[in-house]
Every structure is written in structure tokens, then in C-alpha cells.
Amino acid sequence: MANLKQLAQSLGLSITTVSRALDGYADVSAATRERVREAAEKTGYRPNASARRLRKQRAELVAVTLPSDPGHIGPPHFLDMLSGCAEHLAAAGLNLVIAPVPRGESELEICRRFVDGRRVDAMLLVRTKRRDERVEFLQSRGIPFVTNGRTESLVPHPFIDGDGFSGFRAATLRFHAAGHRRIGHIAGPQEYYFAHARCRGWQAAMEECGLAADLCAEGAPLEQGGYLAALELLRQPSRPTALVCATDEMAIGALRALREVDGGNQISIVGHDDLPMGAFTSPPLSTMRMTGENLGASFASLLLRAIAGEPAEELQEIHAIEFVDRDSHRRPPLAA
């Protein structure tokens, strides 16, 4: 039946006893515990979620905010990640609600609504900025949260992030080792931590090699942004022979730009994210990706531990970047 009261009545017991029997407390005899369980099973009784949540002062929900830039909804493999995360949260009795950001409202406003309305026990933030007002707000409220991507916040918070700096440094050094000297970078918007870290990785490598880090163009983290940025670099008097792109989408746009200029098909290129379509571009796109299986499970675990009160310092994961070598990075260094 619907009610605990009804179930109790039909058994001739108090609702206290029925409740405790179902929760497996020791202060109800094994006999009645079994009897109650059977009755509950037979009638298909499930406790009313709202009532429990009110009483236990827990929302049993975690919200993830979806960036609403159309067409660029989140990190690659985002849905797989969400699904895995939701599955592991569910095992702990938590459900994952998605919190899109309506036009004209800020992500901060959404966080406020969820947090101050006691709608969630924790939040999952995606696509962090270097200075992220959502992070500052959640920290001020003291509500548990985990971010996908670091921030420059002075007070530590839980996160999972790829080591973009090292990845892009290594990619640049690889090009240098292959003989390239004019290595360009197609950068994402620098207010995003991931974009900034990747740019710094490229810069660091160039400096180590004694090369000027001047072939850099910034654009939106989309195909179009990569296309425009690549065009800009190709107009330089001394063109790059290799291009390190902040994302695969930008790299795919850059490939389009390369097709449009003379000798462009001699320029090496590498992206980041390992988008499925990268395997089908021409040339097939060499790329990088964050290591780690089942990221969603990791996020879920971090969220649960944050809710349990573990200190933020112990809830930070930086994952190495691995290369996915296809064809686009092995053009000769002495092009056009």
C-alpha cells in the first residue's frame, strides 16, 4: 500500500515498529521483522521519498549544471560520464538531476536556487573557469561539490582534471623532437582553466626549446573558432609547420583551414579530447585524452566522500594525458 500507516494497521503494529523493521533495526524481533518485510514486499510498499527527505533533512539529490552554449554542451563523452556517475550515486541512494541554465540566467543563479532551496546535497560543476563564481558561492555556503576541471581558487576544493599542462608541453616537445621549429598553438578562451593550462604547457615547451612562443591564436572552443584561429596563424609571415590545438573541435576547424591554403596539407596538427569523429577526418586526427576508466564512477565517489565530510585536499585527482596517434601529426617539419 501507499502508506506506512496503512501497512502498520494491516499488520496490527505501530508505524514505528514497521519503519524500524524495514530499516533492519535490532530492536524488533526477527519474527516480526520478517513478517513486516514479507507484507511490504507483497504490497509493494516503498517509503515516500519526499517525506523521508524532509524528515532526514537530506535531498538525496545531486545536481550537475549544464553549460548552455548551444552545440557545446560539455566535455567530450559527457553523457557517458553522467550516466556512470548517476549509476554510482544511485547505489548510495542519490539521484542525479540535470540543471540546465536557461537563457538570460547565470549559472550562479541556478546554483543559488538549488542550494538555498535545499534541493540538493551536493553539486557537480563542469567546465570551470580560472576564477569561477560558482565555486566561490558554493564555498561560501559550505555545500559539498566537485568540479570537472581546476580553478585558481585560493581555498582548495575537490576536482578531477586532466594534466593539460603536461600533455600540451609533451605534445609540443614531440613536434620539436621531430624537427619542427615553428609550432603554433590554437588556444581556447583563456578564462577557462583547461584552455589556459594547455596554452601554458605549449608556452613552457617553447621556452625550454629556446623558441619564441608567438604563434598563438585564440578562438571559441568550436569548429568555427579553430577555423578562424588557424586562418589567422596561416596569414603570419612565418607560418607554423605544426599546430597544437586546445580541443579536437578546434583542430577539425583548423583542418578545414589547412585545406584552403596552399601547402596546408603539409602542416602537422594535433588536438585534444579524442572525439569519435576524429578517426574519420582526413587526415585522421591525432589527439590526446585524459587517462582513467569510468570517470563517472570517480566523480560519484568524490561526491560521496565530499558529502561524508572528507577534506578537499584528499579529493583532488589529476589524470595524466595520453596520446592517440593517428596521421595528422606526422607531416614533415619543413613544409611550405
Place this chain on the structure above:
Amino acid sequence: MANLKQLAQSLGLSITTVSRALDGYADVSAATRERVREAAEKTGYRPNASARRLRKQRAELVAVTLPSDPGHIGPPHFLDMLSGCAEHLAAAGLNLVIAPVPRGESELEICRRFVDGRRVDAMLLVRTKRRDERVEFLQSRGIPFVTNGRTESLVPHPFIDGDGFSGFRAATLRFHAAGHRRIGHIAGPQEYYFAHARCRGWQAAMEECGLAADLCAEGAPLEQGGYLAALELLRQPSRPTALVCATDEMAIGALRALREVDGGNQISIVGHDDLPMGAFTSPPLSTMRMTGENLGASFASLLLRAIAGEPAEELQEIHAIEFVDRDSHRRPPLAA
């Protein structure tokens, strides 16, 4: 403050009056209404969601079940759809929770948990089967729901679906008009409605043209499934000159098979879904897609109307299929 009680106390009013003032009832004077609103604004008061849900007997949540076949998490553009849906639901005070299906549990079990625990006001079902036990369960419980894809259920229910039958019939007729006579079909698992409808569309066209509908192979709706099914068709004594594939993923697998056999690059092919990577395959994949802007908004609207009690018959949308012509469908009909 956190509490309605505290807010009322600080204003020297009863909680009744404060509650009604915030909800804009007319039986509180404009003066106090304004005073209450200001105080609420200043202290950042938001009603406790769990308490309101309990009292109003509404969960303010809608769940969408995620099919858990790894790597094939849902229809194309699924995340965009979810995001749009969540956004429009949010405007009506509902949040969207994602309900993944853990290994070893059935989707039916998940539905049961959500429905019987009063966790949701409605459900959104994805990837329907022809006979879908989730649909039967929800109908028996009388809880509102909308499906993405039709079923063969005798009692009508709300859905949004593409007109796969007509789309595949038309695609087949186009091949016939272009001179093709041996037109094969790479089919998805026939227990899914979409796969069955697309197969029937192909069959119908073949019959209309007086051709035998015998070049058909079924596979999993993935790249690998399409690859294997295509190889099977290519082994036939009288090979197809054109291939109509149930999904783009299968079509991409089929393209791989075509590359591996002599003369395979002379065979025409068309898919369905308009996956972004289709633009990058070689040859670029011709495909089809369901018409309609902002599908998520449509789902949200149907859900809200279903919750409001509109009869199912008025909540059924069949969208036309449109072609996306790239290169893969215009090979000469007289191949190998």
C-alpha cells in the same frame, strides 16, 4: 533565513500570512505582501523543497531512463535533447533526473523504484521496444509518461517519433529511381520499434517496385553490427548495389566493410541520424534525420500536458524524415 517560521517571527506575522504573501494570494494586504517580499529577498529565503513536495504531494521531478548498453547510450543528439527538455521543465518548476540502469537490474525495476517511491511526477522513456514492459507498467500505474519512439501497445500513450517507415520507404524508392535494383537493408534489432519500422519501410518500397526484399541483414545498432551485417550481404551471390542502413553508426560500419571488398567503393549507402561524424567519413555519409526544432522543448511540453491530464491521443507527434545528401548515396547503380 532558512525557515518560514523564523522569517515570520522576524516580521511579527504568522507563517500562514508569510507563506500566502510569498505565493501572491489576494487575502494579504498589498502593504504586508511587499514587506514580506522584501524581507524574503533580503534574507535570501527559499522554501524548503522537500517540505513543499511532501505537502503538495508532488515530487517536482521527472525521470528519464538511460539505456545502459555501453557506448550506445541513446538516440543521437540525446544530450542536446535532454538539456532542452530540462530547461523547459524547469520553467514549470520541474527538474529532470537521470535514471541509469545499473548492471543486473532491468529498466522495469528502475521505473518501479521511481514510481512507487513517489519520486517522480512523470517519466520520459527512450528507445522503445515494440512490446515495451516499461510502457505497460506505467500504464498500469496510471502515471504520466512520454516515450521517444512508438510501441505496439494497444492502449495509446504519448510519444514523439520520427516517421521511419516513410523515410526508409522514400530512401529506397530514391535508389530505385536512380536505377538501382538490388537494394539491401542493414537492419537494427527488430524488437525495437524504430528498427522494425525502418525495415518495413524498405520492404514496402521493394514490393511497390516489384523487387524481392531478400537482401536484408540484422545486427546490433553499432558500428560493429553494421560492419558484420554488410559483410553478410556482400557475400551474397547477387550483391546489392545500394545499402539502406538503419542507423549512421551501422552505416559507418558498413562503409568499413565496403572498403574491404573489391568494388565496394562503387556501392551506394545511406544512413539515419545525421551524426556529426558522418560529415567526415569517406565518402561523406548521406543520411536522414527527423525534422523539428528543439526536440527537448517538445518533450517537455508533452510531459507537462500529460501531467495536466490531457488524453494520450492528443499527445502524439510523428515527425517527417528529411534527407541529408552528401556523397555516399550517389554511386552508379551498375556496380560490380
Place this chain on the structure above:
DNA sequence: AAGATTCTCCAAAACGTTTTGGGAGTCAAG
């Protein structure tokens, strides 16, 4: 001026659970 109506406000109930703080029994030890 009495009755009817309207305006403001409020006390209390209700939503369905979990948890607190015992209350009867029973049994063994003192």
C-alpha cells in the same frame, strides 16, 4: 444603527516519514 460584506490575518491540521525517549514484559542474579 443593524446587518451584510469585505479585508486582513491566523491557529491548527495535514503531508508520511524517522527518531526520541521511554513502557511493558521476561529473565537472571542478588
Place this chain on the structure above:
DNA sequence: CTTGACTCCCAAAACGTTTTGGAGAATCTT
């Protein structure tokens, strides 16, 4: 026979809101 410990159960409070069913004061009607 008392005491204490133990077992099994329960009444009542609490969670924070919305809604019901008025109450009292002011205003209008006649």
C-alpha cells in the same frame, strides 16, 4: 522479593511547508 539488564514494542515529536476554516475589524448597505 527486589534489582538490573534485556527484549520487544510504541506514542509522540519533529522535519517545513500549504491549505482549511474561520475570527476580528473595518467598510458598505439599507
